[in-house]
Amino acid sequence: MTKISSGMSATLAPRVRFAPSPTGFLHVGSARTFIFNWLYARHNGGTMILRLDDTDVERNTEESVESIFEGLRWLNLGWDEEYKQSERIELHRKMAWTILEKGLAYRDFTPAHAGDAEKSGGQGTWLCSPGARELSREESDRRARAGEPFALRFRVPRGTGQVVRFSDAVYGEQAKEADDIEDFALLRSDGMPTYHLASCADDVDLRISHIIRGQDHLTNTFKHVLILEAAGYAPPQFAHLPLLVAPDGTKLSKRRHGPVVSVTTYRDAGFLPGAFINFLCLLGWSPKNDRENMSLRELQDAFSLEGINRSNAVVNFKEPAATAEEMFDPKAVWLNAEQIRGLRVEDLSTRLLPIVRAAGYDVSVEKMLQITPLIRERIKLLRDVLTAADFFFVKELPPYDPAELIPQKGDAGMALKVLIKAREVLGANVEFEHDALDHALRAAAQELGLKAGQMFQPIRVAVCGRKNAPPLFEMLAVLGKETSLERIEKAISQLA
RNA sequence: GGCGCUAUCGUCUAACGGUUAGGACAUCGCCCUCUCAAGGCGGUAAUACGGGUUCGAUUCCCGUUAGCGCUACCA
Incomplete structure (x- = not known):
């Protein structure tokens, strides 16, 4: 009966939504749901909708809303329409009353039950409050008029052998016996809609064609199908996403x-x-x-x-x-x-600079541009710039162990000899540029009868304070003659 | 407990019923090399278990086990 309309909506440009509830920061599972919805919309020329599912006034916070937007802004994907469920309550209630009028919902005057019965010995699932479902309409109306608080519950067609079905784009054909579904609430006793109701009413009103969401909603979907059918609408296409779990196997929380x-x-x-x-x-x-x-x-x-x-x-x-x-x-x-590594130097440099400056270093755009290619292949996270390139940013090196200056198969004497030679070579008329430095320093090594590595290591440690660093010549070129010589001088004094 | 979903290397995954079960990350080794990276080459490593169906099951069916999810007047 609903085949035609759902078939049609599938051929029209899709309308999808991401509907977070603002009860905490945006977490990676939600982000992935957003991304999949966005990708689906963009791939198919559809519409991406952001809807804040904020009907739980108790748990919603303004900080959370801010944090969600902060996360989404960083993702930088954008969306086309934006709604807030709390501003659409009347719409939700209207659907609830429609369902009540059709006799497919009923008032439950029993006070909220505090999920205690099932823990201790209680067999099976709670299905409905005894008596509430059978209350006559007249009696129900009378008590409601008298001001007695009630929750509105869906009258699940149990005992009829009915099976609720839907087709999931990911999980395939799904079926569940109505007998296994409890009479879930539509409206709370304070008149606020529950998630199930609000979500369905909004999805209908916003003409959502595809609901792409976490698999934790897979079993809820049977309830949604029930609501939608009771209100007279064809269910949209569902697509549930496998959950993201922590290394301990539980759902990320x-x-x-x-x-x-x-x-x-x-x-x-x-x-x-x-x-x-x-x-x-x-x-x-x-x-x-x-x-x-x-x-x-x-x-x-x-x-x-x-x-x-x-x-x-x-x-x-x-x-x-x-x-x-x-x-x-x-x-x-x-x-x-x-x-x-795939970023252009200018792009990477632009992203790095604010991080460096926020850490308190005064670095010019030009200097950062020179440093960037030296660390591009050496950082995995943008923040690594602070540990990978710190020696470029400071005037004076933090203290390091002078033993680091000693090269492979060498001793302090060799280190000293190298540094003195380096001071001489670099202090002379050599241009501070890769090829010139390469020639000069290799020649010096040969002169001293040392391997290139033995020559370079003391200099490297002297100018940057550690063994692991970018290639020496490039580094010296960026550091400049003055700073390089200063640092070599300091190293010499430490060895002497 | 009830109901639902899932099951391929440590992890993410690929494989119209026919593959030496592929790739990536991680890991290990080698090469390159002024250190560290990057890069190149190679290694270790998986179809949860038991039954079917079939000439032939990672693939289809059933069961077991395990994990996860739902079971609120939360979403």
């Missing part, structure tokens, strides 16, 4: 897993939004052709509901982590490093 599940944590650690999006897309979806590092445009072109799989995906992270990098899923970090 802010409560259990902390800030690592917050989108802003990734942002603050120095992920590129594109890499983060890319990573999330690969969780529960595959382009089926072994492509992994993809641009937003490529993701958009390749995206389809058919590519979504059915099993939960683990997001790896370590909560107490030694370094920021260890905290995140290695694949996410790799993708980020990969995309950083």
Whole structure:
């Protein structure tokens, strides 16, 4: 009976929505749901709708709304229409009364039951409050008029052998016996709509064609189908996404897993939004052709509901982590490093500069532009710039162990000899540029009868304070003659 | 407890019923090399278990086990 209209909506430009409830920060699972909806809309020339599902006044917070927008803004994908459920309550109630009028809902005057019965010994599921369902309409109306509070419940067609069905784009044909569904609430006793009602009423009103959401809603969908049919509407196309789970196997939650599940944590650690999006897309979806590092445009072109799989995906992270990098899923970090390397120097430099300045270093645009190519292949997260290039930013090097100056198979004497020679060579008329420095320093090594590595290491440590660093000549060129010589001088005095 | 969903290397995944079960990350080794990276090459590593169906099951069916989800006047 509903085949025709749902078939039609599938051929029209799709309308999809992301509907977070503002009860905490935007977490990675929600972000992925947003991204999949967005990708589906953009791939099919449809409309992306953002709807704040804020009917739970008790738990909603303004900070949460702000935090969700903050996360979405960083993703930088945008949306076409925006709604707030709390401003649409009348619409929801209207649908509730329609269902009541049809006799498909009833008033339940029993006080809210506090989910205690099922824990202790209670067999099976709670299905309805005894007596409430059988109350006559006259009696029900009378008590309501008298001002007695009630919740409005859906009258699930139990005992009729009816089976509720829908077809999921990801999980296939779904069926559940009405006997196994409890009389869920539509309206709370304070008159506020429940999630199920509000969601269905809004989806109808906003003409949502495809509901793409987490699999935790799969079993709720039977209730939604019931509501929609009772109100006289054809259900949209459903597509449920496999859940993102923590390394411990449980659904990601802010409560259990902390800030690592917050989108802003990734942002603050120095992920590129594109890499983060890319990573999330690969969780529960595959382009089926072994492509992994993809641009937003490529993701958009390749995206389809058919590519979504059915099993939960683990997001790896370590909560107490030694370094920021260890905290995140290695694949996410790799993708980020990969995309950083793919950035043009100017683009990367522009992203790096604010981070460097926020850390208190006064660095010019020009200087940053010189430094960037030296660290582009050495950083995985944008914030790594602070540890990878710190010696470029400071006037004086922080203290380091002079023993580091000693080269392989050498001793302090050799280090000293090298540095004195370096002071001489670099202090002379050599141009501070790669090739010239290369020639001069290699010649010096030969003169001293040393291997190139033995020559370079003391100089490297002297100018940057550590063994692992960008290539020496490039580094000296950026540091400049004055700073380089100052630091070599200091190293010499430390060895003497 | 009831109902539902899921099950391929450590992780993310690929494989119209016929493949030496492929790729990526991670890991290990080698090469390149002024260190560190990056890059190149190679290695280790998987179809949860038991029954069917079939000439032939990772693939289809049933069962077991395990995990997850839902079971609120939360969403």
